[in-house]
Amino acid sequence: PILGRVLREQRNNLEAHKQQYQGQANISDEIGLISLALYKVELRQKQLVNFQAELELQLQQVQLSSQTTEISPGDLKKISEELQELLNNQKEVLAELSNTYLKDLRVLGDYKFANEQLLSLIGQYADYLDERLLWVPSSLPIDLNYPLDVYNSIHWFLSPLRWVHFAQDLLKTVKNQLFISSVAVILWFFLLYISFYIRKTVCAIREKVGKPYTDKIYYTFKVLLFNFILVLPVPLLLFYISWQLSLLPFHHDFSRAIGVGLYHAAIVLMILQFFKRFLEDQGIAELHFRWQKKTICLVRNQLTWMQFVIIPCIFFMYMTSANNVAEHSNSLGRLGLIIFTTLLFVFAIRLFQPGKGILNDYFIKNTSLWWARLRYFWLIVFISIPVIIFGFAVMGYYISALEIQQQTIITIRMIFIAIIVHNITIRWLGLTKRELALKNARNKSKAEELNDQPLESPNAGTVFIADEKLLDIPTINEQTEKIVNVLISTLLLVSFWLIWQNMLPAFSFIDNIVLWQHLVIINGQEAIEAVTLTNLFFAGLYIFLVSIAAINFPGVMEVLIFRNLEVEAGSRYAINQLAKYILITIGFISVANELGGRWGQVQWLVAALTVGLGFGLQEIFANMVSGIILLFERPIRVGDTVTVDNISGRVMRIQMRATTIMDWDHK
DSSP, X not given: OHHHHHHHHHHHHHHHHHHHHHHHHOOHHHHHHHHHHHHHHHHHHHHTTSXXXXXXXXXXXXXXXXXXXXXXXXXXXXXXXXXXXXXXXXXXXXXXXXXXXXXXHHHHHHHXXXXXXXXXXXXXXXXXXXXXXXXXXXXXXXXXTHHHHHHHHHHHHTOHHHHHHHHHHHHHHHHHTHHHHHHHHHHHHHHHHHHHHHHHHHXXXXXXXXXXXXXXXXXHHHHHHHHHHHTOHHHHHHHHHHHHHHTSOTXXXXXXXXXXXXXXXXXXXXXXXXXHHHTSTTSIIIIIXXXXXXXXXXHHHHHHHHHHHHXXXXXXXXXXXXXXXXXXXXXXXXXXXXXXXXXXXXXXXXXHOTTTSTTHHHHHHTTTSHHHHXXXXXXXXXXXXXXXXXXXXXXXXXXXXXXHXXXXXXXXXXXXXXXXXXXXXXXXXXXXXXXXXXXXXHHHXXXXXXXXXXXXXXXXXXXXXXXXXXXXXXXXXXXXXXXXXXXXXXXXXXXXXXXXXXXXXXXXSGGGOXXXXXXXXXXXEEEEEEEEHHHHHHHHHHHHHHHHHHHHHHHHHHHXXXXXXXXXXXXXXXXXXXXXXXXXXXXXXXXXXXXTOOHHHHHHHHHHHHHXXXXXXXXXXXXXXXXXXXXXXXXXOTTOEEEETTEEEXXXXXXXXXXXXXXXXXX
16 A cells, blocks of 8 residues: 555656656757857867967057057067967867867757656656556555544544634635735625626526527527526635635645645535536526426436535545645545445436436437437446445555546536537527528428419520529438537547546557558658557548538538528539538548558559549549539539430439439439
8 A cells, every 4th residue: 555655646746857857858058059159169269270370460450459659579579479378378278168068068968868768767657657556556445443544534633623723724824815815705795796686687588598589599608607607606715715725834734635625625516506506497407408307306306415415525535635634535535435436326326227217208208319229338337437436445446546536527527518518509409490490481482482473385485493492401400410419429539538548558558559550751751650559540530520521511501501691502502512522532631641641652553543544434534523513613503404315304413423303204
C-alpha cells in the first residue's frame, strides 16, 4: 500500500516537473544571443588578421581626430607602439572570448539535449505508471479493524476544537477579503431577488409551449438558462466558502480539507438540483421534451432521497483525499465511496430492471431504436461499474476505485448532456416539421390551381411548367434524426475514449499494434510512418460517418437551409447530388490519409488507368461529364417533361452517369 501511494504521488508530481523542465529547455534565445556575440568576435578577429593594415588604420583615425594640433614624429612613434600593444592585447582577449563562447554553446547544447532526454524519460515513466497504477494497491483490504478506523476518523472529524478553529479561520479570511465578500453577498441576494421574476417568466412560457402558433425552440433554451440560475444560490455559497478556505496557509489542514470537500459537493449539488428542476411538474422534460409523466415522477422521487446520501459521500471522499488529512481517506473516505457505489447499484437496478424498471415503458415504446434493443446490455454495464468500484475499494485499491468513480461521474454527466442535446434537436425537428407541413400545403394548393386550368394539346407548342414537387416530410425527418443520432453517438464514443483512455491499459495497447508501414516526407526527408490499429479504427469510423451523411444529407439540407429559401425542386436535387459527391470525395481522402495513402504513390497508376479507361470507357466518361453539366447548368430539372427518341416522360432523377425518366405508363 505504501508503494502505491508513493508511486501515485510521483505520478501527480510528474506534470509539474515536466512543465518546469520544458520551461528550462527553452534556451533558444540564449543560444541566439551567444551565437550573435560569437559572430561579432570572429568578424573582429578576421579584421586583425592583417595586423599592419589595422595598425595603419588606427593611426590614421588618431591623426584625423587631432587635425588642429600637429603630432611630432616622436609622439607618433610612441602612439604606434601603444596601439600595437593594445591590438595584441585585443587579439588575446578575443581569442579567450571566442573559446568561452564556444564552450558556452557546447554546454547549452549538451544541456538542451539532456533536458530533451529527461522530458522523454518523464513521458515514458508517466505512460508506464498510467498503464500499471490501476492495479497497484494503495491501502490494506477491509478487515475486522476497519470499523475501529472509521470510528477514529469520525471522532477526528467531529472534534469540537477543530470546528472552532474552522470557524475562526473562515471569519479571518472573510475579513481579509472584505470587499470581495461584500460583492459576493450582494450578488447572492440579487440571485434570490430575481428568482421570483424568473419563476413568473417560466410560468408564462409554459402557456406558450405546445401551441401551434406560439411555440418556439428558443423557449427551451430560455427555460434551461432560467433553471440554471434558480439552482445557483446554494452552490455559489459553497463555492465561495471553499475559495476562501483555499486561501489559508497550508498548516490549516482541516479547514483547507473542508474547503476541498465543499467545492466538489457544490458541483454535485448544482447538477442534482438542475436535474430535479429539469424533471419538475410541467417542466422541460414533460412539457418541452414530451417525456412520460410516470417515468419523470419515478426518477424525481429517486433523486429526492438520493441527494441526501450522495452529497455527504462526495464531501467525505474528497475532503479526506486532501494532502494533509489523507490518513483518514482509507477509513472515512472509503466508507463514503462504498455507500456511494451501493447507491449507484440500487439506482441502476431500479432504472433498467426488466418489467419493473423506471425506463421499462420507454424501452417498450421505442423498440425500433438500437439503444432500446440493448436494454439488457445497459443493465449489465450500469450494474457492473458500481460492483467493480466496490470490489476495488474493499480489496485495498481505494485510490484506483476513486479514480474509476471520478471517470464514471464524468461519463454520466456526458450522457446527461447528450440526452439534453438529443431531445432539443428532436423538439426542433418537430417544430420544423410543422413549418414544412405548412409549406407542403401551400405547394399542394398551388399545384391544384395549375391543374384546374384547361389543358392544351402538346402539339400546340404550349410550354408547361412542372408542378413543384411536394416535400416528403417523413423521409426528411427520418434522415435528419438518423444523422443526429449518429453524430451524437459518435461524439459520445469519442468523449468516452478521451475520458477512459488513460485509465485502462486495454485502451493503450491498440496504438502499439502496427499493421504496416509506409514512407512519408517530413521537412524534405523520408521517414517511416506506421499505420496502427487506431488508424484502421478511425478509417472505419470515417467510412461509416460519410456513408450516413451522404445517404441522409438531403433531409438535413431541407431542414437547415431549403425550408427558409424559395428553391425549386430541381435546384434542390442538383445541390444535394453535388454535396453528396463532395462528401464522398472528402471521405475517400480522409480514409486514404489514415491508411497511409499518398497522391505521389498512386499518381502514375492513376495516369495509366485514366489513359486506359479513356479508350475503353469513352461513352461512360462522356455520360459522367454530361451528368455533371446537367447538374451545374440545369438545362433540365427534376420534374420537367422531356422527349427523347419519341419517348416522352418526366425526369425523376439526375445522376453523374445517367438520368432516369418515367414515361406516362410509369415505366
